[in-house]
Each structure stands twice: as structure tokens, then as C-alpha cells.
Amino acid sequence: MQNTASPLIEISPELVERYVLELASYGAVQATGVSRTVYSPEWVGATERYVEWCTEAGLEVNRDAVGNVWGKLKGREPGKSIVSGSHIDSQTPGGRYDGALGAVAALIALRALREQFGAPKRTIEAVAFCEEESSRFPSANYWGSRAITGRIAPDDPDRVIGFSGESIAEAMRDVGLDPARIAEASRDDIEHFIELHIEQGPILEQAGLPVAIVSAITGIRHYRAEIRGTQNHAGAFPMDLRRDPLAGFAEIASGLINTAHRMGRPAVTTIGRVIVEPNYPGIIPSRVEFTIDARHPDPEARRRLYAAHENLMTEVASRRGLDIHWETMLDHEPAPSNLEIVSVLERVARDQGVPTMLMASGAGHDSQQMAAIAKVAMIFVRSKDGRSHTPDEFSSVEDIVAGIRVLAAGLHALAY
């Protein structure tokens, strides 16, 4: 690895714009939306186009057993690979950038490195992961990167069921993939993984910066909570005698949101889903079910955030004579970025003249999975208005070029 100043790397804005727009035509929804779920015809079209682009860029192309596409720039020396990429599937509809940009960025970076610097010492690979969004199979849970890390269980293909009832095994067979061979997708020869992604939040925009280096992927927990009270007539039951679960819910929801707000960035807590029963205007509800999504990238702060949430729920329910219980639906530890890669990326960004900041990722990413087998880090590109998972998603070509220059320079520092 070089420690001298990295050479200036040129990235073509026209190529970036063409690739982003062309990829967005597979599953296009209205003017700027994309709906491209794993193993759908749109997905097949997009991966075929990605294969063509890899071939044009002079990369060795390989499709693995779950449909991840790999483009390899072979190194002159033996050793593990340095990999970059992201997922090619989308929300329904999402925008043009979430995932797709990282797959395209890796390809463009490798193309530029090969054109401007020839063959590297170390092998570098671009990857388009087949699935990350769970937008067709709600429990797919990073299907593409999980396959690479060897974490897909033998019975998963038949147990992961789509919103329309089909298993992911059936969906794989429909596009010519054999679910029995998933284990063949696993890799043990990747040393570094760097993922470029849109920020999906407003922090870079607020800071007036195009690019961030990600210090950690946040830890996340989802609770499903339920408060039970006593259903009664809204008119005939005095306030002082009610066991109103909605009153308890409102106090708890306010309290949880205030707790995260007061703890300060990067703590976040969201109540995104609420079901009230029986949900009639004139009836005190019997039951309120809700979800809590609470995240922090620091393990100790995360523990304090969850303890504060649980204490508040217990206290409010007990004081109001309500029954409450909750279960943890999902619990991911924070994934800190590899410090060596972070420091390389910070240094090469300075060399490329790209101003950056360090931030935690509040969203989950394939990098979390890849951390099981490789040193990982991420690069974020500024999102307009922080929007994501919507056709309104937008990042400027200028910012994207800045991000890819940091990525390419980082790969150059590690591989040449």
C-alpha cells in the first residue's frame, strides 16, 4: 500500500450520467422512479447490462450462484481481493441511486483505474449484489452479501417467501439459478470491501459537503410492542376510570422520541407503525400495537438508549394500569468501519481535493454482512433533501464523480 500522495484520478461525468440513467431504465416508474426487485425480469435486464459494461471495461465477468455479478481486474501478484460494489435491486418504487449507484461506481472506478494505471498489483473486483432491499422477499435479509459470507442456511431458499407467496427458491429457478448451489457463492478470499452509497439523509447537505467517509454502521433494534387496556364507550366512561391504551401509547411515543432527540446525534428512534383496535371514533381502544426502531452506532450509548426506552414503557404502563409487553424483532450490533481503510480514504480524499466529513451510517448496508469476512468501509454521496426510498431520490453528477474519485483513489492506494 502506498503512503505517498495519490495520483489525481479522472472520472467521466458523461459516463456516470449515462450508466445511472440506463440502469434506471430497467424497472422505470414514472419519470424518476425505479421498481426492480430481485430475480424479476427488470432485474435480469439490469444485471445483463452490468455484465456488458464490465466486459466493455476489460473486466473478467462472473455470475455467482445467487446471481451476484462480479467484474474482476486481475492483479499482477497473488493474494486476496479488494472489492467494491453495492446492490442492484430497489424499493418498489425507489429511486435511481440507492444501491445501483454503488454497483455503477465500482465498475466506473475499476474502468478508470485500468485505463489510467493499467493492471494493479492486487486483484480488484466490482460487484453488483443481487438483493438488499427485502422489497420482494421481506425476510431475504441481505440475500446477495449473505450468500458471499456463507450465511444462508440450507432451508432458507424454501422458507424465504415473497409478498406474492412464492419462495425465493422458485424465483431463483425462474431465472436459471439452482438454489441447491447457493453455498458455492461463498468467498474466503476478500480482504477489503468498500461500498459507495447515497447518504439517504440530510447531514451532508446541511454541512455543505459532497462526500462522507463512514465511521460505523449503526446498531439497530426493532421492537414490536403491544399495550392492552379496557375497551369502553367514549362518552360514558370518565377519564379518571379509564384504562386507555392510546393514552399510554401517546405518552410512551412522545417519551421515546424525546429520549433519542435529547441524547443527540446520531441516536434515532422512530415509531413507524401503529395499529389501534377496534379503531372506531367513539370507542376507547382495547389495544395499541406499535413498532420502535431505535439506532445508535456506539455500543454503550445504544445500551443506554434501549434501557431508557424499556424503563419508560414499563413506568408509563404501570402508572396507568395498562398491560404492556414487547419483543425484539431484529437486533444488529453496530459495525465499525475498518480504521485502516477509513484513514486511507480520508487521506486520498484530501489528495483528490474532495472535502469530506466522518459520519455514522444510520441505515443498514451490505457492508455489515461483508464485515464478517473482510475489512469494510463505506463512502457516502450527498442526497438532495436527504430523500431515499422514493422516486425523489437525487444526487448530482458532480457529487457522484467526487465520491467515485475518492473510491478509485482508495482502491488505487490499496491495490497499486
Add this chain to the structure above:
Amino acid sequence: MQNTASPLIEISPELVERYVLELASYGAVQATGVSRTVYSPEWVGATERYVEWCTEAGLEVNRDAVGNVWGKLKGREPGKSIVSGSHIDSQTPGGRYDGALGAVAALIALRALREQFGAPKRTIEAVAFCEEESSRFPSANYWGSRAITGRIAPDDPDRVIGFSGESIAEAMRDVGLDPARIAEASRDDIEHFIELHIEQGPILEQAGLPVAIVSAITGIRHYRAEIRGTQNHAGAFPMDLRRDPLAGFAEIASGLINTAHRMGRPAVTTIGRVIVEPNYPGIIPSRVEFTIDARHPDPEARRRLYAAHENLMTEVASRRGLDIHWETMLDHEPAPSNLEIVSVLERVARDQGVPTMLMASGAGHDSQQMAAIAKVAMIFVRSKDGRSHTPDEFSSVEDIVAGIRVLAAGLHALAY
């Protein structure tokens, strides 16, 4: 009207129990539930049985143009009628007592008066209103008593549509009633109307009393409110930059409920219905829709309650940068009971040895409609655990007998 002590009136507990249980067999659900919507086969059966009982009691029976059943105990002198009764339809399922008890109580009171005191001076009538619950036609809005007050518009029968899509005009024709003749049901010859009903709340039980005289039917307003914010990723958007409508909703719901609680009985405010969009765990919602049911029987206190609610909603939304708007879906002025009847009922209850208290009705009742054409008052019978609109509804035969004795003595004081 007599001002001397009212004679003791005997009411048969066996007859009360038999009538309540037999009526409950029309539309019986499980052990104690009743599902009997207007113009259904169960409703037809119940009204036919009511007709038989009226005839057995020596009353002149008449079914009017909307299917209300009237049993008349003719007075020796001319003049307007004194009427008692309630509705014979139910929730789906409700219990045995809501409505049905008032229809049965009037019939039993008239039967006892005729048997124990012969013909009255003034005509007394028992009535079983066809519809009050809106459990088949959500906009029926007191169909039975509205017909009597002449408030059903000519196009209402075709515009009032059931949960299964049928018009109330079609439902009437199915049971042999002609919607074109609804106007014939209107009455201008009723002077007093007294409705006996279960309390549907826990106040009598808490006070250890069997019967209440109702001072007023509460004023009620339903708002439908909507808060709009900005939908964003639950992980990537810092708390301090969110426009989270759920955070605004939780603060507003807590505030409204606390306002009514602090104002004290009989103020009540209920958030019974909440719809969150898009309602996913990991997404900050874009929109929360909710209802507010807020009631007070005192016009000035009611005005203050609504002003406090509206001010809070405006303040919270503005401070949080959220868009809020609301509309009034329903607004009923309080209906104070007629003081003359209330004072008669209080006096005769003392004479009968039935301890009572004065309370406001937090629920709406047919009496509110009848107030447009007659002097009205109500008698409440204690509800076990305050339960209503559920098969768990229960009032003891002892309490019911006490209530009917007050009703019969009141009718006696006005009519003999």
C-alpha cells in the same frame, strides 16, 4: 299532575327477566351477545314479539311507517301523549340491555300501571324505536326517532347506505315498509318522553347506587384531523431535522387526553381511531390521521374544551413544522333534560325508596331527537363494570326493577 306521595308500584322481577332473555334470543350471539340490526330477520322477530307482549298487556298496538312499534294505554281525557321507550336494534354484537331494556321497561311499566291503577287520565304510550345504533347503516343517525320528529329528508332513504351496500330504502321494502310513506311516522302530539337506558359507564357502580336521573345528554363533537410531515428513512434522518407527524400526533394525543382529564368529570376526550401512513417500522411516517371525540354537557365548558383542543393542535403543529388540518364530522349541542320531569322523577324515586343520583349522559340517545318535539328526561340503570356495546353488558334484575319502578311512578305522576 299529582304532587302527593306516589303510590308504591310493584314490578315483577320474573317478568323483567323473561322479557329481557326472550328478546335477547332474537339475534343471540354466543351466551350473552345480541346482534340485531334494523330490518334484519332477527329484528322482525323481535318487533313481532314486542307486538304480542303489548297486546297481552292490553295496549293498542300500532306499527308506524318506519317500523317503530307503539303500545298505547288510552287516557280518559284528551291531550298529548306521555311516551316512554328506547330502541330495539343492537350493536354487532352488543349485549342484551342497550336499547332493548328501555323498550321492555316502558311496556312493563304500562302493564303494571294498567293492572294496578286502571286507565290513566292522560294517554301513555310505550315505543320500541326501530333503529339507533347505526350498526347496519352508518349514517342512519337515529332513524326511528328522527322519523317521529319529521327530520328524515325525502332523499335520505336512498342515500343512507349499509355496510353491505344496500340502501335503507331497499331494506325497508324487504320487510314490507314503504320508504315513500316515512313522513306519516311523524308525531306532533307527544308532550313528555322518558327513556330508561343502561348507564353504559361505571359511575353508578362506583357510587353504589342502582339508578340515576339524567340531567342532560352531553354535547358531542367528532373531529377528523390529519397531520402531514415528511416521510424519510428512520436510520439516516437525524431527530433534529425530522418533520415526524407521529411525534406531533403523540404530543397532541397526550395533551388532549390530559386536558379533558384535568377539566374533570364529566369532560371526556377520546382518540379512538388512528391511521398511520405508510405504516412501516423503518420509515418516518408521512401522515397520521386520527379522530377526536370530545364531550361536555355544559355549553360553556364544552366551548372551552374545544378551544383548548384546537389551540393545542395548532401550537404543537406549528412548533414542530407540521401541517395540520381538521374537520368537524359531527357536532351535537348538549340536550338538557326537562327540569319538570327531572324533579318529578327525583321525587317519585324517593317515594319508591329507590336511591338515585343526578348525572349527565355521556352517550347520545333517542331522547336527544325527541327533545325537538317533546319535554324529555332519562333514567339510567347501573351497568356492571360500566361495560356496553359488548356481550359482557349486564344489569341486575334488582336494579332494573328499581329503575322501572321510578319510570312507572314518574308516568303515574304525570298521567293519573
